[in-house]
Amino acid sequence: MFLLTLLLIPVIAAILLLFVHKQATINAITIGASLLVLSIAIVILNVNAADFDEQWLPLLNSRFVLHTDGLAKLLVLLTAISFPAIFIATQKNETSQKNIFNSLLLFTQAGLLGVFLTADALAFYFFWELALIPVYFLCSIWGGEKRIAVTFKFFIYTFLGSLFMLIGIVYLYMHTADHSFAIKALLESRLTATQQNSVFALFFLAFAIKMPIFPLHTWQPDAYEQSPTSVTMVLSAVMVKMGLYGVIRWLIPLFPIAFAGHANLVITLSVIGIIYASFIAIRQDDLKRLIAYSSIAHIGLMNAALFTQKQIGAQGVLIQLFSHGINVLGLWIIADIIEQQTGTRSMKAMGGLAKKQPTLAILLVGFAFANIALPLTNAFVGEFLMFNALFQFNVWMAALAGVSVILAAIYTLNMVQKVAYGEVGDLMQKMNTPSKQAQWVLMILLAIVFITGVYPQFLFTITADTLQQMFVK
Amino acid sequence: MSTLEILFFALSAFALVSAIMVLVSKNPIHSVLWLILVFFAISGHYVLLNAQFLAIVNIIVYAGAIMVLFLFVIMLMNVKEDKEPQKKLWVKLVGVVAGGSFLLLLVALVKQTTQIEGKQVLLKDGVIGLIHPLGQVLFNDFVVPFEISSVLFLSAMVGAVIIGKK
Amino acid sequence: MPIQYYIFLCLGLFSIGMVGVLTRRNAIIVFMCIELMLNAVNLLLVAFSKMYHAIGLQTQAGSLAGIDAQIFVFFIMVVAAAEVSVGLAIIVMMYRNVHSVDINFLNRLKN
Amino acid sequence: MTILALDWGFIIEKLIMIAIIVLASLGIALYTTFGERKVAAILQDRPGPSRAGPFGLLQPLADGLKLIMKEEIIPNAANKWLFILGPGLAMTASLMTCAVIPWGSAVDVFGRHVELQIADVNIGILYVFAVVSMGVYGIMIGGWASNNKFSLMSALRAASQAISYELAMGLALIALLMTTGSLSLKTIVEQQIQGNWWNIVYQPLGFVIFFICALAECNRTPFDLPEAENELNFGYHQEYSSMKLGFYLFAEYINMIMSSAIMASMYFGGYDLPFFNEASVAPNIAALIGVGTLLIKIVLFIFLFMWIRWTIPRFRYDQLMNLGWKTMIPLALFNMLLTGAILLAKL
Amino acid sequence: MQALTNKAQAVNRKPMTFWERLYLINIIKGMLITFSHMFKKQPTIRYPEQKREFSPVFRGLHVLNRDEEGRERCTACGLCAVACPAEAITMEAAERVEGEENLYREEKYAAKYEINMLRCIFCGLCEDACPKDAIYLSETFAPANYTRKGFIYGKPDLLIPNPQTEATAFAEAKGV
């Protein structure tokens, strides 16, 4: 029951919001609900909550199961942190029909939590889509000029991917002994190598699109750019993690042979993606696009590390899942503050943030360091472990991927340079002090960045069981 | 060649030629008349097969009622030869080729079917074409479809009224 | 008479009807060709019926084998009559409005 | 050669009979035209044709001669083949009906046992229906081929009228067939001879419907819309002349004779002379008496036809259709249901 | 207005009763009426053989009369032409010459005497007007003709046969 409340709170709050029109109440409900979720998430971290297990579709032998393990806890925590952060940081933003906007975001949250918590393949698919559809509406209604086409592309891509996954699920379902969707049952379905290969491809397509991995990434920069920033935050902080979550939760245990067999290919693609995204990020003028491409690069690295099948790589990825979310969230919030106040995303028009708003500039620099994965920041530990694994897997790959660190440094610092330093741009003149709440949120996030950077052990502890499961064979 | 065979081939040739004339005739009225001849030929076949009831019903229903309606409608519309819409030549060619290949395919299929090899059709004899056994079977074994077909007629009637009313 | 002869004859008639449906544009003629097809089917059914009757008679005198096909033919005729009434009503309705029985009348207008 | 193995005697017998019946029908038809004029005259208080021969008895011959001698005209714009086919069809269809009518019981001629019926098919009535439905074509084709709008209109009227009333006619007959259980006219007649009553007693309503429909089928007044002079000039045979016109006229009269014969056979005992014991005379004589009886019945019916013609005015077209569809068919259905109910009750 | 007869009836607009709507009774009534005519006397007269009696006042074709000796009575006085309302009569007079006494009764006679039968209305006024009893209307009527000219009757057509020379014809013409 306890786990179910995690899903119910956002859903109930979302439905409530549909009937509320007063700005203050809207904010109160939204933030209250998300904070409630956060508190429960923190409780779960320490208490092992009992599984929620109910009959759902008796004919299909599908059960509604919510189950926590380290991976789930970690990502639930990330989600639970992200949403209040987003809501608080953006609560002053002017949005038409804010109640619906927030309501849809809360639905997304429920979907995401469901994805991370469920232990039933069919329910997993359900939540996967549930997380997507509100985003489609959010982006299409409140997005930028080209929102309709771009969001549609995004939607089609991800939906198509998920449909492939659905076939995979159906296929697996058919090969379980008693036709069940439960993960345990799926794990017991021993597929032959060829079967594994094909089903692996179906699943991986869905995850690869979500992450996204080169060459399936084309939807991402456009979508990030055109979406309203709150949504972009959700997308890049949490949603992309769905892909990696899927790889860890489904691909590795279910298709070990295929997983190993495809490692070279996937890692190559990932590395190409890393380099490619980094180079493009360097050339970007648009702040949001820059962050987007940087995100592609980071996710690519995580994916590559996962496919090395090395324990340290996996450990790194597990940490980085959380860290990257926090970092990127911070960057987005700052980018949003700037955009909200200056009305531009072009870095050319910026500059001199440090002079106008030193606090904000400091925060920006902090998150930028985390993005480059400087030591002491949270990302350092993860990236270090991941490179280690890559190095063990293939030196050349590691070397190539290593280039990305340098590139990341180039574009991130370039961004900091353009935004924070130099002459105060015309538009920058309009810059006011961001709201108290936003500043607090950023500070807390930055605090998390450094705390986990210095003391990553707590993340290791949470994910230890997952890691053990992955490599117990 | 026995009389029956001569009759069979004569009627078949007659039917086929008339059927082709239905297609070829430009004037719709001529088509109708040729079609009536086809029906007569088919009725002749029925007689040959000793399906008397069907032979006569065929004439009453098809030649007597249906074709009169056709003729009636064509005359009512006064469709003239020169007003007759024509399809393009290639469409016609494609149609002929399609029909021809359909025929060839099925004929080839039938030729290779071993199941019916040497099976003979009983001509002239047999009581099943007579009205008495037919009536018995129709009202015993086939009474349900018979009754249900009344729904068909009702709907056709309602429909004709709906469509026919101004 | 071998059953094949009947099958070939009926297939011939059926195909002629089909060609008519495909090549003619006058709705009435197309409809007539459909009737021709139905008739070909009827004849074939009767031929089959008599084939099975012959087989039935070999095993049992006075057998009524094959009679169901003739009843089927009867139903086909009857249904065809109902269909014709509706069909001609539709054709007349169309004629009233467009003064044509061309099945592609509207397409012709579009071109 | 199986062709030669046929029963030649049988064929010759039938051929002779066909010849006799056809010629007789033609003769009767010829004299029916005369009768028509005479009856019309009598009903209108005048003597009618009386010049040619005693009482004008040769008048029909003169008329026939005149028709044959007249000039053949085929209109330029007419469809020649169909123009010729039309009257031919009409005539053929009318004459074909007589094949199934039992003209009398059997006679013995030169040692042969000859049934006075061309063909005793077990679907006799259906055959009649089939042939009658063919008759419409003669009118339609002729009317259309004339390329005259009056002819065409008239042909259309004839066709729709025929179709409309054929339905009610069939339904009325079904009720009769339910009681007789046979479609063969011979059987029906024999049932009436052996039974106590003629079918008219069991099926009065059916007979009335059948009779009215027969009037319509023969295009007789009050249903002679196809020939409504005031609207359509002369009707479907407007463009016809000479013997082709004659064929149409003959066809009409032959239809009348045949429908009278059928009605007589089905409802009035056919060649059955009531209160007369056939066994008391030689079979041949009895058969001849039967033929005579039937002929008398036919003549009476024809007289009835004419009597109606000279009494009742023509219907309007919508009245005709209303009568057919809204009165006759429901009535026939009702009759059928009633018969069925009674039959069931008797079971 | 006073009705002349009592046959007029007001139009009955009552809806027909069931039996009336069946029409059958009326049809049978009508048929009985026609049937009853079968037994009525036929008024037909078979014409050339049988002829209808003329009424006593019948006025037919004109006849120019002669006296007992066969002489024409007409003296061409013109009174008949004057009296004729349809102006159908024309005549030309001539004087009797020597030797013609057996032909004409008076000194003056009609050389030409024509009646246009297409104009004549057979009123008989000419007969009334004639002082000499020369013209009177017979009991026959003008036969058909192919031309208009044929209907202009001259003296040869009108004169009654000579009782002296053609006694039988005269008697026949007189219809006695």
Place this chain on the structure above:
Amino acid sequence: MNAIIVSALMGVIMMFSSWIFNNARLQKIIALFGLLFLVVANLAQSNGVYTFEIDSKGMLAYTSLGLYFNTILFVLTLIYVWINGEEIEKIGNHSADFYALFFFILCGVSVLTSFNNLLMLFIGIEILSIPLYILTGSDKKNLTSNEASLKYFLMGSFSTGILLLGITFIYGATGGFHLEPPIINPKTGLTNEHFLLSAGLILIFVAMNFKVSAAPFHFWTPDVYDGAPTVFTSFMATIVKVAGFVAYIKIFDAEAIALGFAWRLLLGFVIIATLLVGNITAVFQRSVKRMLAYSSIAQAGFMLFALYGTSSFNNEGLILYAVAYSVATIGLFAVLIKMKDYSFESFNGLAKKEPLLAFVTTVFLFSLAGIPLTAGFFAKYYMLNALLLGGAGLWLLIIAILFAAVSISYYFKLVQAMYFISGEPALGEIKKSYIHKLVLLAVIIIVLGVFPSLLINYLYY
């Protein structure tokens, strides 16, 4: 038998009520009660209460599946009439006659769900088709309606001809019309001996594809659906189509196994062609009505999956698909009727003006697109299951999925128009109660989208 007799009787009652009562409202109420009665009668039979005990001599065979389909289709018709009653009244002044035709169609439906003899199949299909020809042409002054009706009629009769030839061949091969699995040695499969039988089956296959508008025999569908009055298109595309599928499954469940691999190949080809034609063409349509016509072809492609194998998923899937697809389509057409014109542009900004209506429409579209939480998802899911259990290769599933994704593009075009493009919607007058009826449909879809067992469980009771 209950359903057949009651529906025929109700048809007659409606016929008479057309001239007894001159009040369209009353007629609608009678029709609704008649439908209710029909549902009750059918349920009674499902529970073993045979009001009319008639020995059909093997012509009809009642299965729980058939009766269940009856119930579903009757309820759908009930809903359809309940929502669209007023629109039906607007077309001519024959509403009672139209209801009568509906009842006759339902009679045909109940024949098609329970036939056990090819003769009954033939009669059932004809009872189903003839009223449809008329409904299509019922907008008498409208040229497109006329032409649609004519085309539908000609194509329908043509396919009937082919069906009959197929039946004849089967008769020639088996000597009977009963639906029995032909005796074919599964080891040797089809040999020369069975050519007649297979030819017959293939011809029936072609004819049935005509009836359910599967490619390449679909070409009449867009014109007919487009030309017919929109209310009736809604009826045709849903209830009638589903009935066609029920019959289709019934025939080929029994007979198709005989064809073995060839059958799979053939069906696979038809499925792919149908999906291809339906989806790709639908993308390029400018009129929503035409788009829905093509989409119904595409959906037929999905329903064809139910024919692929012999698992229980076939029937369950078809039930779900029938309901999901029909409810959504009825709902969409009900919305479409209220639009002044059928272009996509006319939906612009609907969400602003009528948010509830827009939401409901979105639910319908989602269901058609097969998005989770709507009934359409489970429908597609079951079909995929059926396909896999039927032994289809993954490739077929992947093609199906690709086309499902394509279908998103045209369904979402409407969503985009409603929500994301501002404009004045060309919406006619619409009553609150009308929208509430549609909300009920949406609720059905969502409830079934979460708990599809609600529907399927009944099959096994």
